[in-house]
Amino acid sequence: MELESLFNYIKKFITLSDAECDVIADHVKLRDYLKHQFIVQQGDVCKYESFIVSGCAKTFFLDTEGNEHVVSLAIENWWAADLGSFISREPSDYNVQCLENCRVVQFSYEALEQLYEKIPQMERFFRLIMQNAYVAAQKRVLRNHSLPAKERYLIFRKQYPNIEQRVPQYLIASYLGITKQFLSKIRAEIILEG
Amino acid sequence: MELESLFNYIKKFITLSDAECDVIADHVKLRDYLKHQFIVQQGDVCKYESFIVSGCAKTFFLDTEGNEHVVSLAIENWWAADLGSFISREPSDYNVQCLENCRVVQFSYEALEQLYEKIPQMERFFRLIMQNAYVAAQKRVLRNHSLPAKERYLIFRKQYPNIEQRVPQYLIASYLGITKQFLSKIRAEIILEG
DNA sequence: AAAGGGTGTTCAACTAGATTAACAAGATCA
DNA sequence: TGATCTTGTTAATCTAGTTGAACACCCTTT
Numbered sequence: 001m002e003l004e005s006l007f008n009y010i011k012k013f014i015t016l017s018d019a020e021c022d023v024i025a026d027h028v029k030l031r032d033y034l035k036h037q038f039i040v041q042q043g044d045v046c047k048y049e050s051f052i053v054s055g056c057a058k059t060f061f062l063d064t065e066g067n068e069h070v071v072s073l074a075i076e077n078w079w080a081a082d083l084g085s086f087i088s089r090e091p092s093d094y095n096v097q098c099l100e101n102c103r104v105v106q107f108s109y110e111a112l113e114q115l116y117e118k119i120p121q122m123e124r125f126f127r128l129i130m131q132n133a134y135v136a137a138q139k140r141v142l143r144n145h146s147l148p149a150k151e152r153y154l155i156f157r158k159q160y161p162n163i164e165q166r167v168p169q170y171l172i173a174s175y176l177g178i179t180k181q182f183l184s185k186i187r188a189e190i191i192l193e194g
Numbered sequence: 195m196e197l198e199s200l201f202n203y204i205k206k207f208i209t210l211s212d213a214e215c216d217v218i219a220d221h222v223k224l225r226d227y228l229k230h231q232f233i234v235q236q237g238d239v240c241k242y243e244s245f246i247v248s249g250c251a252k253t254f255f256l257d258t259e260g261n262e263h264v265v266s267l268a269i270e271n272w273w274a275a276d277l278g279s280f281i282s283r284e285p286s287d288y289n290v291q292c293l294e295n296c297r298v299v300q301f302s303y304e305a306l307e308q309l310y311e312k313i314p315q316m317e318r319f320f321r322l323i324m325q326n327a328y329v330a331a332q333k334r335v336l337r338n339h340s341l342p343a344k345e346r347y348l349i350f351r352k353q354y355p356n357i358e359q360r361v362p363q364y365l366i367a368s369y370l371g372i373t374k375q376f377l378s379k380i381r382a383e384i385i386l387e388g
Numbered sequence: 389a390a391a392g393g394g395t396g397t398t399c400a401a402c403t404a405g406a407t408t409a410a411c412a413a414g415a416t417c418a
Numbered sequence: 419t420g421a422t423c424t425t426g427t428t429a430a431t432c433t434a435g436t437t438g439a440a441c442a443c444c445c446t447t448t
């Protein structure tokens with residue numbers, strides 16, 4: 001079934017009966033987006049937490065000079081959303097745009113609140129997800145302070161081995177917080193070093 | 195009572211009966227640390243999530259060259275821990291050291307697991323805490339990429355108006371990801387501009 | 389077949405911020 | 419009382435990373 005990958009993902013954190021899976025299925029929407037379409041747009045309230053079943057998306061924002069800043073890159077089994085906007089119900093600072101055709105499972109705010117009531121384990125599931133996300137974000141802050149761009153790039157390559165063939169390098173550069181020219185230079189060095 | 199500030203903090207997110215407060219009280223330890231003492235040490239497993247009742251602490255790590263990198267600064271009603279180590283039970287990458295005498299409320303891993311069972315609402319509480327922490331960390335990643343040091347410093351001052359008088363500037367510089375000399379330069383500029 | 393957009397590279401000039409070192413002013417403590 | 423430690427400043431030099439422009443290499447689309 002279409003939701004199988006979502007259920008498998010959730011089952012890594014909590015146990016789910018078939019009946020509970022059915023309840024979840026009743027509370028989510030399956031939706032397809034085309035490449036270049038926006039799952040979330042800067043200025044709109046982020047209405048869904050979207051779990052990516054297939055495809056690939058970037059989360060970014062435009063600063064006052066119109067420069068694009070990539071916050072995160074997401075592929076299968078990742079979440080795409082502006083969580084800050086989703087939980088506060090305030091306009092989003094970010095865009096989430098598809099880099100490939102995407103199939104996503106969407107949880108609305110109301111659906112999630114209902115799920116927390118009907119399946120209390122879901123509260124635990126999202127706690128665990130958020131814990132992990134927080135730890136990862138913290139480590140990223142740290143690496144950005146303490147490591148030069150080249151090492152950050154090498155870590156990125158280990159951490160996301162699949163993503164590099166799928167998304168253009170100028171987006172990876174932006175994610176790493178450097179310019180595409182400098183990333184190009186780093187890559188040339190790495191190739192020379194073997 | 196000593197735990198009142200913790201309960202008030204929790205009650206901002208969920209409702210707690212007096213009986214539930216008593217259960218929580220049975221599962222936590224109140225502990226005092228002196229200035230300069232370590233709540234967590236790099237290399238040890240982080241055994242507690244510590245809620246600061248009074249005092250002030252820095253979370254930092256030493257890189258391979260022995261340079262100190264401040265990850266976060268915490269005052270009253272904040273948490274101090276290496277969450278990554280706490281949840282994975284692996285040695286911590288960070289130190290948490292008191293900048294003033296500190297009184298903290300500590301949750302051990304086992305106590306927390308028991309609390310989640312006895313007071314399911316606590317699962318929700320920590321989900322909400324983690325969500326907020328994650329959103330804040332994400333915003334910090336972003337600001338570090340897209341804003342110059344001066345603006346990051348000004349935002350820091352707005353966000354933590356109390357902390358600046360309590361902790362030395364070289365720690366604030368490290369938290370911002372710049373050197374103390376450069377922070378000094380920025381401060382001189384800001385004073386000139388009025 | 390040509391024209392155009394999206395992507396990656398190279399190179400020169402430039403700048404934000406690092407590094408090193410020297411100095412001043414309080415603390416702290418014998 | 420002086421001595422040492424901690425903290426903040428200033429200034430010179432240095433470097434990681436930026437900016438901008440030019441060029442090459444695909445893909446599409448017409």
